[in-house]
Amino acid sequence: MPPEFIPLALAQDQDGVRRVVLGARAVLLRGFARECAPELVAAIDAIAVVSPFRHMVTPGGWEMSVALTNCGQVGWVTDRTGYRYDAIDPATGRSWPAMPYAFADLAAEAAEAAGFSGFRPDACLVNRYTPGARLSLHQDRNERDLGQPIVSVSLGLPAIFLWGAKRRAGKVRRIPLIHGDVMVWGGPDRLTFHGVHFLAEGEHPSTGGYRFNFTFRRAL
Ligand code: MD3
Numbered sequence: 757m758p759p760e761f762i763p764l765a766l767a768q769d770q771d772g773v774r775r776v777v778l779g780a781r782a783v784l785l786r787g788f789a790r791e792c793a794p795e796l797v798a799a800i801d802a803i804a805v806v807s808p809f810r811h812m813v814t815p816g817g818w819e820m821s822v823a824l825t826n827c828g829q830v831g832w833v834t835d836r837t838g839y840r841y842d843a844i845d846p847a848t849g850r851s852w853p854a855m856p857y858a859f860a861d862l863a864a865e866a867a868e869a870a871g872f873s874g875f876r877p878d879a880c881l882v883n884r885y886t887p888g889a890r891l892s893l894h895q896d897r898n899e900r901d902l903g904q905p906i907v908s909v910s911l912g913l914p915a916i917f918l919w920g921a922k923r924r925a926g927k928v929r930r931i932p933l934i935h936g937d938v939m940v941w942g943g944p945d946r947l948t949f950h951g952v953h954f955l956a957e958g959e960h961p962s963t964g965g966y967r968f969n970f971t972f973r974r975a976l
């Protein structure tokens with residue numbers, strides 16, 4: 757057993773946080789963002805006023821079924837030329853909206869609870885799913901320092917998260933995610949292939965017909 761696995765296993769539920777250990781350095785913090793969810797939902801509207809949700813095109817020429825926007829110093833974008841982080845929103849020609857301090861604090865607290873201290877995200881990608889939308893298996897490797905973790909927050913409609921292996925063809929686990937769930941990934945699990953299964957129809961009291969997912973990253 758790798759030594760970094762032990763603290764997580766022992767920390768299980770000790771501080772009132774419900775942990776589901778997914779890997780040596782991958783953990784699901786059940787309901788960690790439930791209390792601050794209303795604030796996050798309100799912030800989405802404010803972000804979308806400045807940088808609206810849009811369907812981007814992949815380098816392969818496919819339009820993504822997930823709509824996205826960003827906040828922070830830089831935002832994740834894709835077009836026919838590739839994936840990258842950009843300080844300018846291509847849809848507006850202006851900066852992305854700033855990352856609210858409450859967001860950065862939540863991300864740092866979640867990272868800390870998962871054993872990553874000092875996480876200071878500079879980018880936050882906001883995904884919006886409608887029923888039928890999905891995210892196919894991929895790795896996140898556009899960030900400069902892959903030693904930094906990623907923190908993700910799920911809001912609204914439930915989804916099935918697909919958690920694969922280091923190889924695209926590896927075995928895939930299905931993990932149900934609900935409103936307020938937070939996941940933290942780093943270390944050896946940072947390059948795990950992952951995705952989101954087709955979203956099912958539904959209605960959620962706080963987001964209506966949508967699922968939102970925030971991913972906090974250290975991109976620069
Ligand atoms: C595991 N988003 O935006 S978040 C993405 O629910 C993305 O919208 C999904 O994958 C969503 O790139 C899943 C959880 C997540 C995010 C980044 C990871 C899991 C990760 C990076 C490495 C390994």
Ligand code: FE
Pocket residue numbers: 894895896950
């Ligand atoms: Fe991803």
